[in-house]
Amino acid sequence: MKRREFTNLLGLGLLATSLPVAIAACQSDSTSEAEGQGSGEFTTVGSMADLVAQGSVSTTVKGQDLVVVRDATNPDAVLAVSPVCTHAGCTVDWDRAEELFICPCHGGRYSPDGTVVGGPPPKPLATFEAKVEGDQVMVKV
Numbered sequence: 001m002k003r004r005e006f007t008n009l010l011g012l013g014l015l016a017t018s019l020p021v022a023i024a025a026c027q028s029d030s031t032s033e034a035e036g037q038g039s040g041e042f043t044t045v046g047s048m049a050d051l052v053a054q055g056s057v058s059t060t061v062k063g064q065d066l067v068v069v070r071d072a073t074n075p076d077a078v079l080a081v082s083p084v085c086t087h088a089g090c091t092v093d094w095d096r097a098e099e100l101f102i103c104p105c106h107g108g109r110y111s112p113d114g115t116v117v118g119g120p121p122p123k124p125l126a127t128f129e130a131k132v133e134g135d136q137v138m139v140k141v
């Protein structure tokens with residue numbers, strides 16, 4: 001075997017043995033990125049003082065519109081729901097006096113936790129995990 005043939009074979013051998021390691025490393029990186037995006041870290045969406053003053057906080061997190069209101073059963077807790085009505089997709093409004101989400105299109109009514117309490121909506125509003133830390137209102141999307 002000539003020297004050049006030997007070095008070519010050696011190079012091919014190294015490439016062949018390191019390729020699976022390189023592929024595994026790339027897959028490992030992409031998996032951890034996907035897990036990071038899907039893990040749903042809590043995001044601060046406002047202060048409890050603002051929530052109390054305004055009655056609700058409407059915001060968008062990671063492209064998801066949501067509304068946060070106080071939990072009437074626990075004044076230290078908050079509830080986060082999607083404002084998209086499950087009947088035909090209109091945006092519900094928070095009625096502070098009635099403590100209900102009311103859909104302006106066909107009168108759908110939802111409790112603060114998104115449960116349907118009246119009208120045509122076929123299912124509850126989508127909900128998100130929410131919490132209060134100190135004065136910060138946080139939601140996981």
Ligand code: FES
Nearest residue numbers: 085087103106108
């Ligand atoms: S779209 Fe909300 S009740 Fe019809």
